[in-house]
Structures are given as C-alpha cells and as structure tokens.
Amino acid sequence: MKKKFVTSILLSTIILSQGASLTTVIADSTDDKIAAQNNKINSIAAQQQSAQAQVDQIQGQVSSIQAQQEKLQAENEKLQAESEKLSAEIETLSKNIVARNESLANQARSAQTSGTATNYINTIINSKSITEAVSRVSAMSEIVSANNKMLEQQKQDKEAIAEKQVENNEAINTVIANQQTLADDAKALETKEAELKVAQLNLAAEKATAEGEKSALLEQKAAAEKAAAEAAAREAAYKAEQERKAQEMAASANTNLAAQVQAAQQTPAAPSVAQEAAPAPVVSQPAVQEAAPAPAVSRPTYNSSAVTYPVGQCTWGAKTLAPWAGDYWGNGGQWAASAAAAGFRTGSVPQVGAIASWNDGGYGHVAVVTAVESTNRIQVSESNYNGNMSIGNYRGWFDPTIAQGVVTYIYPN
Template structure:
C-alpha cells in the first residue's frame, strides 16, 4: 500500500513539473508573439505615417502651385483689362496730339508767310474806325490766347500719354512674365500631381489588410510611379528646351537692320548678326521722299523696355529709334504719330510695319521692297519663332491675315 502511494506521489511530482515547464514555454511563446505583433504594428504605423507625410507634403506643393496659378491668372485678367483701358486712352490722346500738331504747324507756316507783327499793323491800318480796329485786335488776341491754350493742352496731353504708356508697358510686361510663369507652373503641377497619385496609392497599400487588395494597390502604385517619372522627365525636357530657346533668342538680339538687309540681298532667310553695311533697297521701287525733320523725344537705343522674344522687342532691336513705351504692336502706329513720327501706307526699307488686328497686333521691320504688295521683313515672335529673323520671304502685308497696318518711318 505504501509502495502504491509513493509511486502515485512521484508520478504527480513529475506531471506537475512537466506541466510547469509547458506553462513556462507557452507563456514565453505568447510574449514573443505579442512583441513581434507590436513591432509589426509599430513598423506599419511608422510606414503609414511616412507615407502620409509624403502625401501631405506633395499635396501642399500642389496646393501652393495651384494657388499661385489662380493668383497670377487673376492678376493677368486685371492687368489685361487695365492695359486695354490705357490703350484706348493713349489712342484718343494720340489723335488729339496729332490734330493739334497739324493745326499748330499750319498756323506756324501762315505766320512765317504773312508775319504776325505785319498782320497786326495791317489790321489796324485797314480798319475804318477805332472801334473796328479795337474789335479786330481783340479778335486776334483771342486767337493768340486760343493758340496758347492749345499749346498748354498739347503739353498736358503729351505728359499724360507718356505716363500712360509707361503704365501700359509695365502691365503688358507683367502679363507676359506671368504667362511664362503659368506655363512653367503647369508643367510642375502635372509632375506633382503624378507624384501625389503615386504617394496616395503607396499609403493605401500600407493601410490595406487583405493580401489581394494590397497586391492590386501595389501594382497601381508601380504604374503611378512610372507615370510620375515620365512627367518629371517631360518637365526636365521642357525646362531644357526653354533654356535653349532663351539662349537662341538672346543671341538673335545681336543683330541690326543692316545685317538683316544684307541677309536678304544674299538670299538668306533667318538672318544673323553681320558687319554694318549701307542699307539699300534690293529693287527699283521708289519710297516716298521724307519731309523736313520733326522735333521728337529722344529714346534709349536698347530694347530692354520690351519683353525679350516679343515682336516689340525684335522691332526695337532693329529700329532703336522707336519709342521705349509704345505698348503692344497694335498701339505702335498711334504712339509713333503722337511722338511726331511720320506714318503712312507706303513701304520703305527701315520702316516699322504695325498691324492692328483688334488685339495685341504685331510689328516688324521692313528689310526689302518690290512693291506695295510685296515686301520682306525681319521680326520676332512670328509663327512660334521668338528669335529675330526673316521667316516669310516675299509676302503681301495686306494679305497676311493680321489686320490693318501702317508704316512708321524713321525720318
């Protein structure tokens, strides 16, 4: 009996010992699993936070670019409206100034022919009475006063037109600069939006619990990353192309009218800088004789007041005598007339041709003339070419589809 009890006790001791060992092993295994799971959760949380931070960062960049786009577009809309208003006011002032110039010139010629002092004396002598003499002298005094008032108004209008031209040019230049920034931002926005899509899919994959769903998202993420890389490559190519264009445009500015005319005479098309030569017409066409010189403002000889690559910049480069703040191409005719330059409808080598299409218009410089309906010009910003060159050969300015036109003569 004692032997059985001892055996049972020993067996119980062994079982308990083994059970304790099993409990200890099982506890250790569970703790490890919990720790591993915690580590996995922490890793997933960290990955999700990193992915979310990337999404937030790119989303912020996209929002910033979009905000700048909206701001620039709003500024452009406002400036374009202001420019149109200024252009209308400049044109009206120009008409008044030109009309007064003509009236004052006629009166000056009349005074030179008859002599103002002699006219006063003859008026008094030929009067039948003192009353009539006083009346006539009074009338002449009123004419003189009116002329003085006209001169004062002319001075005021010229000051006003100069101020408006500067303001208009600043508005135009800002709009063009904003348009370039908008074009650059459009490329950057496309790239950032593609990057954002890839980042969002990466975040979704990190959060996915089902294996199948995760694999599908990872495939979409890979495609989105490839699209983002392609967008970035396109943006880089765009920037390189823009830089090359800017360099070519700047290089084309190292030319002058003589070089462009020489290129025409040599049968060239897109002209480059060449030594100075005597400007002559490559035909027997006769240009109108220039009248006596008129007093005009003195302008700078560089084209820095106009945006590089625009038609106005090209015209100013080839015709340094042109004004510094004549606005868009369509406004050059009115601005030149107000400044005292001759304008007309007959082509002449060295003259500026200004087209008015009801919008921005266009300007170029005449380099060759065969007839009124057959000329050659050098210009910038024509058919996508912003460098200065001869892109049309012989053509009819009236059939160019750019609206009505006028020539501005340098003499």
Template sequence: MKKKLLATLLLSTVILTSAGNVLAVKANDTDSKIAAQDNKIREIANQQASAQAQVDEIQAKVDEIIAEQASLTAENDRLQAESQALSAEIQKLAGDIVSRDEALKKQARSAQTDGSATSYINTILDSKSIVDAISRINAMREIVAANNRMLGQQKADKEAIVEKQKSNQEAINVVEANWKKLDDASQELNTQKAALKVAQLNLAAEKATAEDEKQALIAEKAAAEAAAQAAAAAQAAYRAQQVAVAQQQQQPVVMNMVASAVAPAPTETVAAATPQISYDANNTYPVGQCTWGAKQVAPWVGNYWGNANQWLYSASAAGFRTGSTPQVGAVAVWASGPYGHVAVVTAVNGSQIKVVESNYAGNQYVSDFRGWFNPAADGVSGYIYP
C-alpha cells in the first residue's frame, strides 16, 4: 500500500496595490483608499484562514485512514503467517492420526485373525521354565503398554488438531474481516482525498490575484467537485452492492442433484429433486467465501477445516473418506493457490460435473455459476465424501 502524506499549501501574503499619482490626490481620498485596501486584505486573510482550517481537518482524516490501513495490513500479514504455521502443524497431525488409525486397524484385524489372546496363553504355557515364563509375560506387558501409549497419543493428537483447527479458523476469519475493513477504508479514503482536493483548490482560488488564473482555478475546483461527487456516488454504489450481496447470501438456492451416464445436450432440462440450502447459524467460515458456501450446502462438513486447500487432510483426520472420483453430494477440492477452492457436486455426467459454490468470480453467494465442466481439466485435486 502506498503511503503518501498530503501537504497543505503554504499561505502567502496577498498584497493589493493601487496606482495613481498620490501627489494629485487629496489626503482624505488617499486615506480612504488605504482603508479600503486594508479591509480587502483582512477579508482575504480571513478567507484563507478558513480555507486552511478546512484543508487541515480533511488532511487529518486522510492521515487517520492511511494509518488504519497500515495497521490492518500489518495485522493481516501477522495472522496469515500464523495461519500458515498452524496449517503445517495441522497437516502433520492429520498425517500422524491417519497413519496411527491404520496401524490400530491392522492390529485389530490381526488379533481377530490370529486369535492373539489364545496365542499369548499358549506362549506362556510353552515356556521351558519359570524364568522363561516370566520373561515372556514381561515381553507381552511391553507390547500392551506400547499399544496403550499409541492409543493415548492418538487421543492427544486428535484433541490437539481440534484446537489448532479452531485457532487457524479464527485467524482466517479475522483476516477476512480485516480485508472488508480495508475495502471500506479505501472507499472512504478516496472520498476524503477528493474532498481534500476541493478544499486545496478552494484555498488556491482565494489566493489567486490575477483574474485569468483565478478563473482557471475555479474551473479546476468545479472538476474536483465533480470528481468528489463521483467518488461519493462510487462509495454509495459500493455500499449498496455490499447490501445486495448480503441479501443474496440469505436467499435459498434451489439445486438439482442428479447423476447421468450421458452428457446432457446444451438445451436439455434435467428433472430431479430440488433440495434448498438451509442457512446454519453454526457455520463458522467467513460469510461469502467458498468454505462458507460448501458448509451451507453440506452441513456435514466440519466447522474448523481451515482454508479450502487444507480440507482434504482435515477431512481425512476427521474420519471422512477422500478420493479422486466425483460423486453427487461430495465436496470437490482445488488445493492449488494460496487458499484453494471448494464446491459441492450436484450432478455427474461421465467426465463432466456440475457444482454449486460461493465466491466464484467474486460472487459471494451460493449458486451454479459455471454449468457443466471437466473437473480434471479444471484442476480439481480430490473429493470428500459424506
């Protein structure tokens, strides 16, 4: 963000002179003209002081907005770094949990197949001596203790990943809120800068002594006032657009959930059940983002899975299946980019799918924005199944 401090125009002394031959003018006429000139000088000085006060007031507002933008940007940089660190920790914990789950499942299957309890008893009965039996018992105790430690670590890691996911989601939400504040501040800054330009030109016009120069400044002032009106109109349009998006986010979206083996013709209408999106107050993702939209459409999605590019391993750690085959009702995940993207599959036709999503092309509400497309060609990394 560029920081540019606007300097106020320096006040200069306006000297009005009169011409004529003082020797040919009576004393009382000279005194009268001097008094008139003094009055004009005082009037112009008062006007300049008033204009300068207006410039100073607007400059203070501009400086305050610039300082706020710098503070919010610094906070976003810090939170994004924190989120990246948490993401790495979450990914490692998720990998550990999935690997440990697989090891425990293999152990359980082995126990059912081999009859481990009977095997342990036979091992003790086959001991050649008491010393040998005690040694075998101790070895079995070590195996049981190791299993208990693995279960304890598994429980601790699952608790840790939940806490880190919550912290990560909180950081992501604050960053998103800060970006909204920065957008609002940018609109306000443009309006204040336009107003400052008007005030500065007003001051310059008051200081102009030549009529042609003053007329040029007046024309420039009129252009600046038009620019200020345009900036105010742009700010009003921005606010109206934000209100419209918020209203759109609250509108139920009707979706067709279908699966077909044949790709539909361009004009084909596919008949299917039409479930509506229910807006869940427990959705913790930033409103309007793709993660929020996926949670709205698929309430079974976890609340603290982080950015979209973190969802595949967060879902695996939570016990959900993942894979590379699209299915109706599954969450499609794009893992590339700094944040990734997610959408919910509503139809499958061979190599083509349809999805509903939020924050596609900047549209921060849920809808089918793209129709049929090839997920492999579009870079889909995988799917999460309910």
C-alpha cells in the first residue's frame, strides 16, 4: 500500500513537471507568432507607404501634364482668335494698298501721256482774270494735296501690314508648336497613366489580406505592367517616327525649284477622259499666253531661307522652293493677298515657278508649280499634303481649280 502511494506521488510529480514545460513551450510559440505577425504588419505598412509614395509621384506627373495641356489648349484658342482677327485686318489693308497702287499707276500714266505739267501752266495762262487764275491754282493744289495724302496713307498701310504679318506669323508658329507639344504630351500622358494604374494596383495588392484577392490583384497588376510596357513602346515608336520625319523634312529641304521641275518632267501624264485615244504630252511650260511683264515695283527685301515658317508646313515648303516669297505672309490662304500688297503680280493662269495659293476659308494651302499643260492640269511640289511633311510631288497631274478652294497664282516677276 505504501509502495503504491509513493509511486502515485512520483507519477504526479512527473506529470506536473511535464505540464509546466508544455505550458512554457506553448506560451513561447504564441509569442513568436505574435512577434512574427507584428513584423509582417510593420513590413506591409512600410511597403504600403512606398507604394503610396509612388502613386502620389506619378499622379503629380499626370496632373502636371494635364495642366500643361489645358494651358496650351487655352493659349491656342486665344492665338487662333488673334490670328483670325489679324488675317481680316491684313486682307483689308492689302485690298486698300492694291487699289491705291492702281490709282497711282493710272495717274502716272496719265501724266506721261497728256503732259499734265504743261496743261497746268496753260490752264493758268489762259485764265481770264487773276481771280480765275487763283481759283484754278487752288483747285490744282487740292489735287496735289490729295495725292500726297494718298501716298502718305499708302506708306502707313504698308508699314501696318508688315507689322501685322509678323505678329500673325508668330501666332501661327506658336499654335503649330503648341499642337506638337500637345501631341507629345498625349503620348507621355498615356504612358504615365498606365504607370499610375500599375502603382495603384501594386498598392491595392499590398493592402489585400485575403490570399485569393491578392492573387487576383497580382494578375491585374501583371496585365497593367504589360499595358504600361506597351504604352512605353508606343511612345518610343512615336518618338522614333517623329525623328524619322524630322530627318526626312531636313533632307527634303536640300532641293530647289530646278530639281523639282526636272522631276516633274519625268512624271507620266495620265490621259484625261477626252484624251484617252492619244496620250497627252508632258509640257513643263504654260500652254497659255503669258502676260506682258509689269513695270518694276519696289518690294521689301526678304530672307532667302524659310526660317520664319514652321518646318514641315506648306508655307515652309513653298518658301524653300521660292525664296523670293515673303517672310511673314501668314497661312497658305493669305499668301495671295499678302503678295499683292507687297507688289507681286497675281492671277488665275498657272506658270512654272509660280506659287499656287488655295483659299478654302480656313488655313488654305500653298505649293510651287513645276509643270503646266493647261489651267486645269498642272503639277506642283509641296509639303504638308496628305500627311507628308517633306517636300515632294505627291499628286502628279491634277486639276488645281477643284483641289481645295479658290486658287490664285503668285508670279515671281
């Protein structure tokens, strides 16, 4: 009995001892898990802060690009309105200058053919009285004064049109430069927005607690990363294409009218409907009678390069091939009015070397004539036609009267 009692005591002691050890082990294991979970929470919190910082940074870049786009768009709308106002003022001044030129030219021809100075003297000598002579002298003085006022007004209008042309060209150039910046920003914005989505999904994945949800978010993140990479690739391709076009435009500027005329002569003449039985011959000179040369006119001195016009635009291409054209003649549709105001002849008959100016009520277009068969069949060299920014012959033979508005030709002589 005593032996059993001792055995029971020893067994109880062992069990109690092992239970205490087990309790200690369980407590230690729980503390480790809590500590590990705390470390994991702290780690996730740090990752969340990093991901949030990335989101904030990209969001700031997106907002900056969007703000710049809004600013440029507003500036473009303002400049386009100013350009339209200046264009109207330039057209009015041009008409006034041309009208006075005709009036002054008529008076000059009248003086040469009728001997106006001699007639004035005879008028005074043949007066019947001093009073009549004084009256006639006064009348002639008023005529001379009116002519002097007309000359002074002509001078003022020419100065005004020159100033407005420069201001208008600056507005046009700024609008075109802003449009290019907007196009570049659009591509950059596309990339940044794709990067932003990646960062946002990355942040959402870090915040996700359920493994299934996090797995789905990670799949979305992978898809977004792929989309971002594709957007970046498209932006890189866009920049490469812009660089290629810029190189093409620069290379195309290394030409002249003679080279373009020679190239036009090698272009086959496609027969019209009425000429299908016999091919039409290629003619590089006008088929109509040219007008007699006009008297020499005093004109401003212009740059021999096209630096005042945006590279790749039709005005740049025309100025490159016709260096005698003005530096600040505005958009293509304004060139005929600006040229007439500067003293150049204009008309409806195409000639090789002349500038064709189409006015369609908008920006218009200009090109340089390189071959002529008739008023309805010509070839031109141009830029910014159908998306082609380099200088070249993109149309072959065509009818200029139905191309893109009313066509007026500007002659170099």
